[in-house]
Amino acid sequence: MPYDTIEPLAEEVSSINLEYNYSSAHGPRFCPSPQESFYSATQYIEGKQSFTNTEVSSVRQSCESGEVSNSCDFVVESRKTNSFYRGSSGSDVSDESSSSSSYGSAMYKPHKTNDVRWEAIKLVRSRNNGALELKNFRIFKRLGCGDIGSVHLAELIGTRTCFAMKVMDKEVLAHRKKILRAQTEREILKSLDHPFLPTLYTHFETEKFSFLVMEFCPGGDLHALRQKQRGKFFPEHAARFYLAEVLLALEYLHMLGIIYRDLKPENVLVRQDGHIMLSDFDLSLRCTFSPTLVKSSNPIVESKSSRYSMEPSCANIQTTCFGPRFLGKPKKEKKYRRKTDTNNQVSPLPELIVEPTDARSMSFVGTHEYLAPEIIKGEGHGSAVDWWTFGVFLYELLFGTTPFKGQGNKATLFNVVGQPLRFPESPTVSFAARDLIRGLLVKEPQHRLAYRRGASEIKQHPFFQNVNWALIRCTSPPDVPEPFVMDFDCDRGFRAGAPAPSVVNKVQSGVDVKPSDNYLEIDFF
Numbered sequence: 001m002p003y004d005t006i007e008p009l010a011e012e013v014s015s016i017n018l019e020y021n022y023s024s025a026h027g028p029r030f031c032p033s034p035q036e037s038f039y040s041a042t043q044y045i046e047g048k049q050s051f052t053n054t055e056v057s058s059v060r061q062s063c064e065s066g067e068v069s070n071s072c073d074f075v076v077e078s079r080k081t082n083s084f085y086r087g088s089s090g091s092d093v094s095d096e097s098s099s100s101s102s103y104g105s106a107m108y109k110p111h112k113t114n115d116v117r118w119e120a121i122k123l124v125r126s127r128n129n130g131a132l133e134l135k136n137f138r139i140f141k142r143l144g145c146g147d148i149g150s151v152h153l154a155e156l157i158g159t160r161t162c163f164a165m166k167v168m169d170k171e172v173l174a175h176r177k178k179i180l181r182a183q184t185e186r187e188i189l190k191s192l193d194h195p196f197l198p199t200l201y202t203h204f205e206t207e208k209f210s211f212l213v214m215e216f217c218p219g220g221d222l223h224a225l226r227q228k229q230r231g232k233f234f235p236e237h238a239a240r241f242y243l244a245e246v247l248l249a250l251e252y253l254h255m256l257g258i259i260y261r262d263l264k265p266e267n268v269l270v271r272q273d274g275h276i277m278l279s280d281f282d283l284s285l286r287c288t289f290s291p292t293l294v295k296s297s298n299p300i301v302e303s304k305s306s307r308y309s310m311e312p313s314c315a316n317i318q319t320t321c322f323g324p325r326f327l328g329k330p331k332k333e334k335k336y337r338r339k340t341d342t343n344n345q346v347s348p349l350p351e352l353i354v355e356p357t358d359a360r361s362m363s364f365v366g367t368h369e370y371l372a373p374e375i376i377k378g379e380g381h382g383s384a385v386d387w388w389t390f391g392v393f394l395y396e397l398l399f400g401t402t403p404f405k406g407q408g409n410k411a412t413l414f415n416v417v418g419q420p421l422r423f424p425e426s427p428t429v430s431f432a433a434r435d436l437i438r439g440l441l442v443k444e445p446q447h448r449l450a451y452r453r454g455a456s457e458i459k460q461h462p463f464f465q466n467v468n469w470a471l472i473r474c475t476s477p478p479d480v481p482e483p484f485v486m487d488f489d490c491d492r493g494f495r496a497g498a499p500a501p502s503v504v505n506k507v508q509s510g511v512d513v514k515p516s517d518n519y520l521e522i523d524f525f
């Protein structure tokens, strides 16, 4: 079945079955059906194949499945999100990380190879015949809890390095039909290599649980940080900083064919250095895309239906801080440059759209206050939903509230679709910021800022006038968390190798462990 050509079916939207799981401060969060995960996963594979071919077959953007099953979830979360994971058919510990794909993942992450955590992982693997298992970690306090999983602070024993370990119950995943969704999240995490996105260091499973070992962010999230601000809103310079980093992360995701769909302050974590990490990909949508040549330096190839190789054009993408790895073909790039030099031409740079601006999904996903009108109306949605949420996000950072919040969830949805955008009288916010919000919170996606050309349109907005996109990682963050000091020598924490009762052994046997002190909080098990 050609998944990249499936058109959305409007009538399917009416079959969405709404099912609440959590009450919410921000309103409910909607999850796509397992079918969607399947389609999008398939498309992602196809997408990857087309990337490796480095040939653009068509300028048409591919579409995501429009199917929404009767059992499509409507998961209500308090500004919390859900994480799910693929169950294993095997009953033994399966350390995927020892497989070549995961083991070699550092090789696919050129920006992360100097990371001390990779070094620690390598060291323990070398002592453990290449494997990494639960027994290699000492688990400390719980950092937070999602819908069907929890995240814990963990030390890779003997290395004094910390990780965030996400734990998911496979039975629960299967029962709630979240296995494919969890798989999507893991696949996305595995593919990321960007300073503002998480690194997945390893994944392994026990009989009952799945574990994702990720980078730990000690600075909490932007929701919590906003609450600490005077007036519970960020000053404009701080909002600009966070916005700029989130924008780069979204742009990168879009370039990989990933529509994030769940932007909100809770999902923006703060690293030790004060820079951000966008987290939580279980609502994300993967789709194939074909870069569109908007304007060529060569009039002959400037045709909407022309086929062309990506390499020469990619050498000239101006607005992207971090190109996706599939674009990197230095040799050919050089060749292209040489040729250009030889011809002694000064040609205008080609302009590309490398984001899936035309991808379409019919799924009803997101968090009430952040849902885009086209999602609520069931009109099908693409990457423009991320620009809508980007506008809501900016509004919330600057004003301390979301723009369409109603008395209840229904009222919120009604406001999103039907009510005009209004700004509070205070705090005072610059014209540029309000203008950017206005451009993003346009109800018709086709008239929304960035609809046509993605993130580069937003980067050029006056709100970001003085942002040096290439050097944003070197910019001083507005807020740097207190240094996180981990007492690796303390006796607390669950340690696989510790004398009985070893909590990890309890974890492995599935026994319910009740906390006996602040560190022992893995009641999830």
Ligand SMILES: Nc1ncnc2c1ncn2[C@@H]1O[C@H](COP(=O)(O)OP(=O)(O)OP(=O)(O)O)[C@@H](O)[C@H]1O
Residues within 6 Å of the ligand: 079, 080, 081, 082, 083, 084, 143, 144, 145, 146, 147, 148, 149, 150, 151, 164, 166, 198, 214, 215, 216, 217, 218, 220, 221, 266, 269, 279, 280, 281, 282
């Ligand atoms: N890498 C991390 N570093 C530090 N804290 C984290 C990290 N990842 C998650 N957390 C914390 O753990 C909490 C739970 O995360 P988790 O991803 O399980 O749930 P969620 O984001 O609420 O939703 P979902 O279950 O959909 O993923 C988060 O709210 C966050 O505070």
